[in-house]
Amino acid sequence: MADGRGTATAGGENLLFLTDEQLRQGIEAMFFAYRGFTADPDRILSDMAYGRAHHRAIHFINRAPGTTVNNLLNILGVTKQSLNRVLRTLIEDGLVESRVGKTDKRERHLYLTEDGHALEGRLSDAQRARMRAAFRDAGPEAVAGFRTVLEAMMDTEMHRTYQRLKESGA
Amino acid sequence: MADGRGTATAGGENLLFLTDEQLRQGIEAMFFAYRGFTADPDRILSDMAYGRAHHRAIHFINRAPGTTVNNLLNILGVTKQSLNRVLRTLIEDGLVESRVGKTDKRERHLYLTEDGHALEGRLSDAQRARMRAAFRDAGPEAVAGFRTVLEAMMDTEMHRTYQRLKESGA
DNA sequence: TTGGAATGTCAACAAGGCTGACTTAAACTG
DNA sequence: CAGTTTAAGTCAGCCTTGTTGACATTCCAA
Numbered sequence: 001m002a003d004g005r006g007t008a009t010a011g012g013e014n015l016l017f018l019t020d021e022q023l024r025q026g027i028e029a030m031f032f033a034y035r036g037f038t039a040d041p042d043r044i045l046s047d048m049a050y051g052r053a054h055h056r057a058i059h060f061i062n063r064a065p066g067t068t069v070n071n072l073l074n075i076l077g078v079t080k081q082s083l084n085r086v087l088r089t090l091i092e093d094g095l096v097e098s099r100v101g102k103t104d105k106r107e108r109h110l111y112l113t114e115d116g117h118a119l120e121g122r123l124s125d126a127q128r129a130r131m132r133a134a135f136r137d138a139g140p141e142a143v144a145g146f147r148t149v150l151e152a153m154m155d156t157e158m159h160r161t162y163q164r165l166k167e168s169g170a
Numbered sequence: 171m172a173d174g175r176g177t178a179t180a181g182g183e184n185l186l187f188l189t190d191e192q193l194r195q196g197i198e199a200m201f202f203a204y205r206g207f208t209a210d211p212d213r214i215l216s217d218m219a220y221g222r223a224h225h226r227a228i229h230f231i232n233r234a235p236g237t238t239v240n241n242l243l244n245i246l247g248v249t250k251q252s253l254n255r256v257l258r259t260l261i262e263d264g265l266v267e268s269r270v271g272k273t274d275k276r277e278r279h280l281y282l283t284e285d286g287h288a289l290e291g292r293l294s295d296a297q298r299a300r301m302r303a304a305f306r307d308a309g310p311e312a313v314a315g316f317r318t319v320l321e322a323m324m325d326t327e328m329h330r331t332y333q334r335l336k337e338s339g340a
Numbered sequence: 341t342t343g344g345a346a347t348g349t350c351a352a353c354a355a356g357g358c359t360g361a362c363t364t365a366a367a368c369t370g
Numbered sequence: 371c372a373g374t375t376t377a378a379g380t381c382a383g384c385c386t387t388g389t390t391g392a393c394a395t396t397c398c399a400a
Contacts, residue, residue: 078388080348145318
């Protein structure tokens with residue numbers, strides 16, 4: 001049953017790629033690829049007292065400078081207590097700066113310091129290098145397909161929050 | 171600079187998709203998509219005393235029944251202490267069965283019990299449903315591209331171990 | 341102006357990674 | 371056959387990163 005071939009639909013549309021086995025292979029591809037995707041930054045971070053959570057925070061602060069803690073919470077999808085711990089160490093270590101909001105003093109706006117940018121660059125370079133290699137190997141058509149599927153797979157809620165932020169923040 | 175358009179290469183090959191900004195967008199797409207990818211099983215598991223680690227173990231035991239502990243370690247890329255903790259609870263709860271090897275009695279071969287298959291089905295159904303929806307929305311061409319890019323991004327070492335196992339085990 | 345909502349912080353706990361040291365049993369090898 | 375290697379499991383302890391609960395500060399609207 002796991003190896004069934006499926007059949008073409010009434011409309012003549014080819015749905016062979018929705019076979020149970022094809023879907024399972026997609027799931028496994030996602031698992032192994034995500035491994036590869038995070039491997040390089042993880043290696044860099046393991047030498048310091050940081051982990052993947054710090055990487056994510058640094059990445060999105062770089063992408064949306066001046067964003068608030070609450071915004072970051074929505075993007076990352078973790079509790080504020082969890083994010084706060086990561087943020088606190090980054091601020092203590094001088095990689096992130098937290099400025100009290102001008103109009104609303106409850107808010108804290110987040111920025112990378114010079115050191116923060118330096119680390120962001122190291123992590124980003126490693127990850128982009130692998131992404132670039134994968135994209136080059138696969139070719140433009142495959143990359144377009146890759147993007148299309150990933151977008152259909154996303155948690156749309158969270159992603160939309162991020163899009164909104166980038167537009168308003170930039 | 172982050173918004174540069176890039177240029178076609180000397181050979182006329184279109185490398186616009188290797189722009190720094192394109193790569194960053196690919197990285198973020200991967201992050202948000204992986205979130206969506208794990209969201210449904212995570213929700214199911216959070217009601218029990220299990221987590222993502224249990225899901226991974228159950229998934230691969232189902233895919234390669236009779237696999238040994240050592241094989242599973244190589245596929246999952248964790249330490250045996252970490253896997254053992256997960257495996258122990260699954261065996262105690264009667265979801266996984268561990269049989270002493272016939273030719274090599276040092277080995278333990280792992281199988282899902284009836285209950286194990288039941289849980290595997292629930293988790294798998296949820297994850298496949300989302301994957302199916304994404305694949306259907308994106309279409310066959312996009313799915314092919316998706317697979318191509320993911321394969322280029324994988325940790326080839328770990329994936330090759332898995333492929334070898336599936337071939338020999340089946 | 342006062343009470344509720346929003347924002348961020350502190351404390352404590354759990355899951356699931358990790359290393360290191362060790363035991364048991366079985367298989368291999370000189 | 372003796373000694374070594376390999377597979378699996380265990381115990382102890384650590385780290386990161388998720389969780390909930392309690393709390394302080396600030397804003398805003400009734």
